[in-house]
Amino acid sequence: MPYVNIRIAGSLTREQKTKIAEEITDTLERVAQKPKPYTYISFDEIPHENWAIGGNLLVKKE
Amino acid sequence: MPYVNIRIAGSLTREQKTKIAEEITDTLERVAQKPKPYTYISFDEIPHENWAIGGNLLVKKE
Amino acid sequence: MPYVNIRIAGSLTREQKTKIAEEITDTLERVAQKPKPYTYISFDEIPHENWAIGGNLLVKKE
Amino acid sequence: MPYVNIRIAGSLTREQKTKIAEEITDTLERVAQKPKPYTYISFDEIPHENWAIGGNLLVKKE
Amino acid sequence: MPYVNIRIAGSLTREQKTKIAEEITDTLERVAQKPKPYTYISFDEIPHENWAIGGNLLVKKE
Amino acid sequence: MPYVNIRIAGSLTREQKTKIAEEITDTLERVAQKPKPYTYISFDEIPHENWAIGGNLLVKKE
Numbered sequence: 001m002p003y004v005n006i007r008i009a010g011s012l013t014r015e016q017k018t019k020i021a022e023e024i025t026d027t028l029e030r031v032a033q034k035p036k037p038y039t040y041i042s043f044d045e046i047p048h049e050n051w052a053i054g055g056n057l058l059v060k061k062e
Numbered sequence: 063m064p065y066v067n068i069r070i071a072g073s074l075t076r077e078q079k080t081k082i083a084e085e086i087t088d089t090l091e092r093v094a095q096k097p098k099p100y101t102y103i104s105f106d107e108i109p110h111e112n113w114a115i116g117g118n119l120l121v122k123k124e
Numbered sequence: 125m126p127y128v129n130i131r132i133a134g135s136l137t138r139e140q141k142t143k144i145a146e147e148i149t150d151t152l153e154r155v156a157q158k159p160k161p162y163t164y165i166s167f168d169e170i171p172h173e174n175w176a177i178g179g180n181l182l183v184k185k186e
Numbered sequence: 187m188p189y190v191n192i193r194i195a196g197s198l199t200r201e202q203k204t205k206i207a208e209e210i211t212d213t214l215e216r217v218a219q220k221p222k223p224y225t226y227i228s229f230d231e232i233p234h235e236n237w238a239i240g241g242n243l244l245v246k247k248e
Numbered sequence: 249m250p251y252v253n254i255r256i257a258g259s260l261t262r263e264q265k266t267k268i269a270e271e272i273t274d275t276l277e278r279v280a281q282k283p284k285p286y287t288y289i290s291f292d293e294i295p296h297e298n299w300a301i302g303g304n305l306l307v308k309k310e
Numbered sequence: 311m312p313y314v315n316i317r318i319a320g321s322l323t324r325e326q327k328t329k330i331a332e333e334i335t336d337t338l339e340r341v342a343q344k345p346k347p348y349t350y351i352s353f354d355e356i357p358h359e360n361w362a363i364g365g366n367l368l369v370k371k372e
Binding site: 001002003004005006007008009012016019020023024027028031032034046051053058 | 311312313314315316317318319322326329330333334337338341342344356361363368
């Protein structure tokens with residue numbers, strides 16, 4: 001542990017995921033004393049039509 | 063918040079997802095006073111072979 | 125299946141949870157043809173200090 | 187990885203959790219070649235009034 | 249209930265998923281008295297580039 | 311969106327949660343262009359006896 005799950009609509013580049021994983025792992029070590037090797041992070045890239053805000057999918061209605 | 067995650071085996075049409083997102087967002091506003099713009103909903107459409115009930119995947123065994 | 129997870133900051137009354145569970149289960153049957161007995165719903169009532177929006181916990185900073 | 191999340195209504199004894207964690211970790215090593223030290227398991231013990239099946243909370247309605 | 253979510257980096261064969269689902273469902277019945285038909289299991293097969301351990305994605309950096 | 315869920319064994323101080331939420335929200339804005347107000351973060355503080363690594367709960371066996 002810790003286990004961090006990041007869910008976003010759309011996709012990220014590998015470069016973005018690399019940077020985000022590095023920074024979050026660093027934050028958890030620096031702020032919460034969690035040794036880096038124990039931190040697992042998973043990214044879920046959700047299609048826009050599978051995500052709704054305020055009752056509207058993040059795509060145009062048909 | 064709220065954050066609602068809906069996991070189903072198989073897939074839904076965009077029309078079904080639209081309707082489900084609208085109704086759940088409405089339910090949370092009407093019953094729990096959660097303003098609509100704050101409600102996030104994500105759908106995870108899981109392949110049948112990745113879901114088991116009673117120890118059996120939702121596909122025929124090979 | 126389906127499995128629905130509802131995460132909110134703060135708590136709900138039992139009456140609210142009853143109503144929300146009934147309505148969502150009904151929505152999934154009516155819109156997506158999921159038989160009611162198969163729908164599982166879990167509620168996670170998250171303490172306000174364990175939820176952040178825009179980088180701010182939903183409690184006052186100390 | 188792997189990360190396994192077990193959600194049940196009600197609670198388990200520590201002895202039950204110990205046994206379940208041992209067996210699942212063993213299963214993942216034996217069947218999927220996942221080395222034991224990499225397997226994380228978390229248990230979420232959900233109050234009965236926060237879990238619904240078929241639209242009914244797992245407590246009596248008031 | 250119970251609801252079990254298994255997240256792994258990479259993929260599993262259908263045969264592995266079948267075996268894992270059988271064994272976990274059996275464990276929960278034998279150890280925790282959960283009747284088999286109530287146990288739902290979902291598998292999330294996460295691309296290696298969407299999983300990080302120790303701040304490094306499970307792919308080579310570019 | 312994004313929705314970030316942080317699961318740790320044990321607990322964090324409010325100060326730690328404040329700092330972690332600020333930094334992750336900042337990371338997602340800076341690296342992935344996600345506007346801060348859209349980022350939701352929830353913390354799940356899991357009892358040590360509900361978390362296992364390598365088949366062992368994070369408490370001494372009885």
